[in-house]
Amino acid sequence: xxxxxxxxxxxxxxxxxxxxxELRDKVAAVWDEAITTGCGGKGWTFDELRAVxxxxxxxxxxxxxxxxxxxxxxxxxxxxxxxxxVFGDRIPINRDVLIAGxxxxxxxxxxxxxxxxxxxxxxxxxxxxxxxxxxxxGMCYKHGxxxxxxHIIATHSHEGDKVQRTIESIIFHHADFxxxxxxxxxxxxAAKGS
Numbered sequence: 001x002x003x004x005x006x007x008x009x010x011x012x013x014x015x016x017x018x019x020x021x022e023l024r025d026k027v028a029a030v031w032d033e034a035i036t037t038g039c040g041g042k043g044w045t046f047d048e049l050r051a052v053x054x055x056x057x058x059x060x061x062x063x064x065x066x067x068x069x070x071x072x073x074x075x076x077x078x079x080x081x082x083x084x085x086v087f088g089d090r091i092p093i094n095r096d097v098l099i100a101g102x103x104x105x106x107x108x109x110x111x112x113x114x115x116x117x118x119x120x121x122x123x124x125x126x127x128x129x130x131x132x133x134x135x136x137x138g139m140c141y142k143h144g145x146x147x148x149x150x151h152i153i154a155t156h157s158h159e160g161d162k163v164q165r166t167i168e169s170i171i172f173h174h175a176d177f178x179x180x181x182x183x184x185x186x187x188x189x190a191a192k193g194s
Contacts, residue, residue, distance in 0.1 A: 003032040011046060011066055012103050014073045018096050027100050029143045030107055030136075038110030040124050052113065052121050055180065059187035065109065068179050073102040075175035076168075091167060094148065098168040101152025104140060105172060108132030108153075133159050 005028035009015050012031070018024040036043045054063040080093045109132045114124025126135070136153040152169045154160065156176055165173060 001036060003035060004028065008032065011049065012070060012073070014070065014077070014099060015103060017077070018099050020096050023096055023100055023146070023149075026143050026145050027103055030104055030139045030145065033139050033143070034107045034110040038113065040114040040126070042115075044110055049110065052109075055183055056113075056121070056123060059191055061183055061186045061190055063179070063183055063186070065106070068183075069103060069106055071179055072105070072172065072175045073099055075178060076102045076171050079171050079175065093167055093171070097146065097148045097152070098171060100145070100149045101156075101168055102172050102175070104136060104145070104149060105153050105156045105176065106132055106136070107139060108135035108137075111135045131157070131159070133157055 005015065005025050008028040008031045015024055015027055018027065035046075035049065038044050039048075050064060050066050052065040053061070054065050054068040076098050077095070080095060080098060083091045083093065108130070112123060112127030112130070112132045112135065113121050114126070116122050133154050133156065137150045140150045140153060148166065148168065151166055152172050155163055155165050155169045156173050160169065160173065
């Protein structure tokens, strides 16, 4: 099955905020590949992806992967709005790059994750070999995404700590860690309560 941009928008409504139609369709094409080839080559359904935990590193918390990506893109748009309202055009932000990078930062996770024999989501062999920033950049390169978008994916996690992030990458990096740090905190609370 091949998912269209409109179908990918069912998971990520803010894809429609990418004004460049070609970029929007490329973002959808990368997601199509991740969804249909992930899970050890078996592919994922939308419902399966909606059920995947935001992170496997925070214990049993009720935050989901797709929710996290939608949270991050909304945070990034809000941050861009604030920066623009306060600083005007003195902080140049390419919103299409910001939104595309936000939606694609974790696109490698469907490849990184697999299911065990009981159907539990686990880090699979592919994930043991390549973290999601690497597989995400690889898929984006294959689909002709701009280097500025791939930079966000490549630098959003600790892999980017030793390079100069672009403005868009700085924004996404902090939005991503707002969610991640909260997830870790909630995971610690849940562990104490059990």
